[in-house]
Amino acid sequence: MNLADRVLAVNNDLPIRTELPVHSGKVRSVYWLTPADSRRLIAEKGYDVAADAPLAIMVISDRISAFDCIWHGEGGMNGVPGKGAALNAISNHWFRLFREKGLADSHILDIPHPLVWIVQKARPVMIEAICRQYITGSMWRAYTKGEREFCGIEIPDGLEKDQKLPELLITPSTKGILKGIPGVPEVDDVNITRADIEANFAAFNFQNKADIDLYEKLLKEGFDVISDELAKLDQIFVDTKFEFGYVTDAAGNDKLIYMDEVGTPDSSRIWDGPSYRDGEVVEKSKEEFRQLLLSHFDDPDVLLNKDRMEERKALARDNALPESVLMQVSQTYRGIAEKITGEAVELSDNPKQEIIDILRNDYGLVD
Template sequence: MSHADTVLAVNNDLPIRTDKPVHSGKVRSVYWLTEEDSRRLIQEKGYPVAPDAPLAVMVISDRISAFDCIWHGEGGLRGVPGKGAALNAIANHWFKRFKEQGLADSHILDIPHPAVWIVQKARPVMIEAIARQYITGSMWRAYSKGEREFCGIELPDGLSKDQKLPELLITPSTKGILKGVPGVPEADDVNITRQNIEDNFAAFNFRSAEDIGRYEQLLKEGFDVISAELARLDQVFVDTKFEFGYVTDAQGKQKLIYMDEVGTPDSSRIWDGERYRNGEIVENSKEGFRQALLHHFPDPDILLNKDRMGEREALARDNALPEAMLMQVSATYVGIAEKIIGEKLNLPDNPKAEIVQVLRDDYGLID
């Protein structure tokens, strides 16, 4: 069996019963269940949500995106073997830890298969909640050019690349394009300050100004739980992105929860602790793939310059990457997942057939 056979690249064509279009993101596809199926499952499975809560099936893929493009490899490799299972296993592990520590809930209600979540509909807060413990990446690039203010936070002089910051910094950016918010450019993924959020909390989908402090608290608590456990594995939790949203609980109350995934190599930078102490950066996250891409192409500016998006999309479409490059990403993701969960990762041979079977036999969602 070739590596290409085990990859779940297309995940928006499963025969799951739905009366809405399938939403396909960079990595996950979302199938909104019919009202009837949602009600039935809430009752049958005893999910702790309002009886009429809309549910969805979220299927993760093995696609790999970087620099806002989807990449593929030689030999028909349309993704990275084991990547989806690794991401879900890691996120599931942290959400379980959050629950044990009494942190907020997530939108995940059930995990029928390593590549599948059943989630409740959440109203997303329109913020990419980013926390940084070390100065690296885009922040270092800007700092090295003399910038000292990030998202309204003043940084001291004299910091060096990849060093630990004096404190955990929250440097939010926009999720999606927000229109008509004073002081906030109408573009996806632009840095914002806490003041921007306070002045326009409703535009960011917050219910109240108090909830800004609540999201920051949840971000810090979540970061600390993950950081402490990774430190025990001698891994450095460098920075991460969380997403938050509101759901209605079984009592009809609105609550702020964690959404999407947390603490994964897609949404975080993770460094090997021993190598870091020896002055070397070894990435146990997608950052390693980003760096490999920058070295692979003769003109890395195409990948870094947002004004060259057309060229960048052509680069991703027209270039099959060496198989070894994607297998290196596979080894990184599976390796860090097995470290975190403390056991071998269960990698399906034929993920699609398994998903169809479990959703048909145990959930009645496939005719």
Template sequence: MSLADTVLAVNDDLPIRTDKPVHSGKVRSVYWLTEADSARLIKEKGYDVAADAPLAIMVISDRISAFDCIWHGEQGLNGVPGKGAALNAISNHWFKLFREQGLADSHILDIPHPFVWIVQKARPVMIEAICRQYITGSMWRSYAKGEREFCGIQIADGLEKDQKLPELLITPSTKGVLTGIPGVPAVDDVNITRSDIVNNYPAFNFTKLDDIDRYERLLKEGFDVISTALAELDQVFVDTKFEFGYVTDSQGQEKLIYMDEVGTPDSSRIWDGAQYRDGVVVEKSKEGFRQMLLNHFPDPDILLNKDRMEERSALARDNALPESVLMDVSKTYIDIAEKVTGEPLTLSANPKAEIIDILRSQYGLID
């Protein structure tokens, strides 16, 4: 079996019973279950959700995206071996820790396979919340050009690249295109201020004003839980993205939960602690892959300039990356997953066949 066979690159073609179109994102695909299957599983498995809650099967892939494009390698390698299992294992670990420490639940109800989550339908809060503990990346690039206000927060002069910030910063942006909000452009992923959220909280899908305080508390507490745990492994938690939503439990109570993924190399920057103390930044997340791409191609502006999206898409489509590049990414993801969970990551020789077998035999979701 070739290396390419172990990679789950296409995850929207599984024969899972559904009466809705499969929604496929950059990395995950979502299969909404029929009303009958949702109700049956809630009853059989005892999930703490309303009896008529819609459920979905969420299948991760090994695809790798960067700069809004999907990249591939030589020898038919259309993803990164171990990446999907690593992302799920890391998220599962942090979500469990959040729950155990009394922060909040997540959208995950069950984990049938390392690539698969059974999730409940949540009403998403339309904010991508970035927490920053160090000044780097896009924030540093703006700061170096003289910008001192970020999402309504004033930053002091005299900071240096990759320096720890005086306090944890929350720099939110819109999730999707939101219209009719004064002062907020109707484009995806635009920075917003706390005042924008407070003054227009229903437009961001918050149920009540008090939930903004709760969302900020869950952000900071979630960040601290992960940062503390990584520090014990001598890893630096630099910044990360959180997403939230609302669900209703079996008692009919609405609650704010964590959703999407948390603390992964895809959604966060993580640095090696020992190297950072020596003044060297060694990326333990997808940021290393992004930097490699910027150095790999002669005109990095194509990757950074949103006006050159057509050229960028062609670059990703027409250039197979060296196998060694994707294997370096594989090592980064597997290493950090094993560090975080304290367990070896088991890689499947044929993940798709395993998923089909489990969902058929144990969940009755495949005819």
């Protein structure tokens, strides 16, 4: 079988019954179920949500984005084999561990297929909550230019690249463009301070001021759970992004939950422990793919310079990457997923048809 056939590149054309446009992001597509189907599934499956809660099918793809572009490979390979299943398996593992340890629930209600989640609609907190345990990446670049304050937190002089920070750093940024918040520019993904959040908690979608403490607690506890588990595997949890939202359970209680994905190679940096101790950083996350791209093209400035965005888009559109590059990334994603979960990531022969059959036969969502 052609390897390209085992990649789910297009995930927004499934015949799932919906009355709304399919929302297609860089990697995931969301199909909002009809109110009738949502109510039926809640009753049939006994999900712990309000009887009228909107549900969605979330289908992950094997597409890979970097530097704000989607990349493709030779031979019609429009994604990374096994990437979607690896990401979902890792998130499922951490979400389950969070629940078992009494941290908080997630937006996921059901997992019909390795590439599919059934989720409930959450009211998102408009913050991308970033935790950093080491100084690297964009933070290191800013540090070398003399910056010492990050999101209102002072960090000391004398730090070296890839060094562990004196303490876990929370550096939140805005999720989407937020308007009318004093001192916060109206652009996506801009750094904010805890003082910004406290002064404008409702604008960030917190239900009350006390939930800022809860969000920080869940952030730190979630980070520590993943970091401790990865340490047992001699892997280093470097930094990550969390997202939160509110849902209402069957008893009518509002609760703050984890949403999106957690602790994955797409949302985090993970380093190999033995290599790090030998003075070498070996990435077990998407950062590896970014580095491969930077070394693959003659002029890496195209990828780094935001003023050259049109050139960058053309580069991604017109250049099929060698299959070897995508397979190297596949091995990284599948390898870290198998290490974390203890289970193999299987490649589907025909992922799209598998999803359609399961959603038709077991959930009645395909006509």
